[in-house]
Amino acid sequence: METMIIPSEDDKQMRLAAQIIRECGLVAFPTETVYGLGANALMSGAAEKVYAAKGRPSDNPLIVHLHDAGEAEKYAHVTPLFDKISSVYMPGPLTYILKKKPVIPDSVTGGLDTVGIRVPKNETANKLIRYSGVPIAAPSANLSGRPSTTAAAHVIADLYGRIDAIIDGGEAEIGLESTIIAEENGSVRILRPGAITVEMLRDLGCEVTLDKAVTERLSENERPLAPGMKYRHYAPRAEVTLLSGETGSINRYLLTFAGRSDTAVICYCEDEELTELSNAYVIGDRKDKKNTAHRLFSLLRELDGNSEIKYIYSSAPDTDGIGLAIFNRLVKAAGYRIIKV
Numbered sequence: 001m002e003t004m005i006i007p008s009e010d011d012k013q014m015r016l017a018a019q020i021i022r023e024c025g026l027v028a029f030p031t032e033t034v035y036g037l038g039a040n041a042l043m044s045g046a047a048e049k050v051y052a053a054k055g056r057p058s059d060n061p062l063i064v065h066l067h068d069a070g071e072a073e074k075y076a077h078v079t080p081l082f083d084k085i086s087s088v089y090m091p092g093p094l095t096y097i098l099k100k101k102p103v104i105p106d107s108v109t110g111g112l113d114t115v116g117i118r119v120p121k122n123e124t125a126n127k128l129i130r131y132s133g134v135p136i137a138a139p140s141a142n143l144s145g146r147p148s149t150t151a152a153a154h155v156i157a158d159l160y161g162r163i164d165a166i167i168d169g170g171e172a173e174i175g176l177e178s179t180i181i182a183e184e185n186g187s188v189r190i191l192r193p194g195a196i197t198v199e200m201l202r203d204l205g206c207e208v209t210l211d212k213a214v215t216e217r218l219s220e221n222e223r224p225l226a227p228g229m230k231y232r233h234y235a236p237r238a239e240v241t242l243l244s245g246e247t248g249s250i251n252r253y254l255l256t257f258a259g260r261s262d263t264a265v266i267c268y269c270e271d272e273e274l275t276e277l278s279n280a281y282v283i284g285d286r287k288d289k290k291n292t293a294h295r296l297f298s299l300l301r302e303l304d305g306n307s308e309i310k311y312i313y314s315s316a317p318d319t320d321g322i323g324l325a326i327f328n329r330l331v332k333a334a335g336y337r338i339i340k341v
């Protein structure tokens with residue numbers, strides 16, 4: 001299949017992309033979190049095409065994207081807590097799990113009786129949903145098992161020839177997937193951390209708990225609340241190890257890999273003893289967590305592209321604010337391997 005590349009500022013082609021969605025085609029589009037692979041959320045066949053294009057297991061549900069939170073009641077049973085949280089954080093990088101209405105096909109929700117609702121803030125995403133006139137079901141626009149895509153070039157690398165169109169809207173601002181939350185006895189449960197942080201939800205007066213799958217490996221017979229969290233997800237070709245402890249001891253440990261072309265050392269600008277190493281990959285300022293989040297997936301893709309690298313070492317990020325989301329993605333990439341130094 002020939003894949004069209006559409007610049008986001010071309011309004012005529014944006015309308016064509018919307019028509020492709022309406023008519024059961026697949027269009028990758030930018031959002032503020034990562035790129036999404038969009039399909040008409042009201043057509044069962046469209047969702048099946050998404051699973052096929054990504055090579056994704058069909059029990060891993062898609063998120064339904066709307067242009068306005070007020071639309072949610074058409075597709076799901078909204079609650080007072082949804083109204084409260086959505087009035088502050090939607091549009092934004094947040095997915096809210098609600099009981100679904102029958103109009104959303106089972107294939108979209110992987111057979112669950114709930115649906116994840118998100119209202120992207122990104123102008124291009126919002127426009128695509130409005131132009132298409134239907135809700136858009138979308139997972140991240142990557143091949144299953146690869147890191148999520150944060151630029152059109154990543155989407156082209158993974159999905160060119162497998163989908164109808166890719167809208168190029170530059171780099172995704174946040175770079176990590178949305179925070180996923182569900183309601184549990186009046187409190188908020190975080191199923192996947194993201195840029196809407198625990199602290200931001202607590203600021204609304206909500207009681208917030210973390211699903212175990214956010215920070216720990218589940219045993220064989222445990223099922224996470226967000227089905228996607230059970231997959232090892234992104235495992236880079238190289239073996240990833242996280243280091244925890246004092247920055248000084250971590251950096252001394254990382255320094256022992258100096259000159260090793262089979263080992264990548266991920267470090268921060270402040271780690272002056274490391275940044276000059278030939279195998280250092282500097283992710284940015286340690287204090288600038290937003291930048292770390294923004295760069296993480298593209299750095300992992302870059303590392304995957306270097307076949308010499310067999311091992312990747314990084315300090316385990318602290319879990320305040322968006323740090324929890326960065327930690328969650330890294331610890332999964334590391335298969336939960338953390339060495340205390």
Ligand code: AMP
Binds near residue numbers: 112139191
């Ligand atoms: P992706 O954006 O590719 O990470 O895929 C969407 C993620 O949303 C998956 O990992 C799912 O686990 C999660 N998700 C979507 N719908 C639901 C739902 N109804 N219940 C729990 N998790 C969901």
Ligand code: MG
Binds near residue numbers: 140
């Ligand atoms: Mg994904």
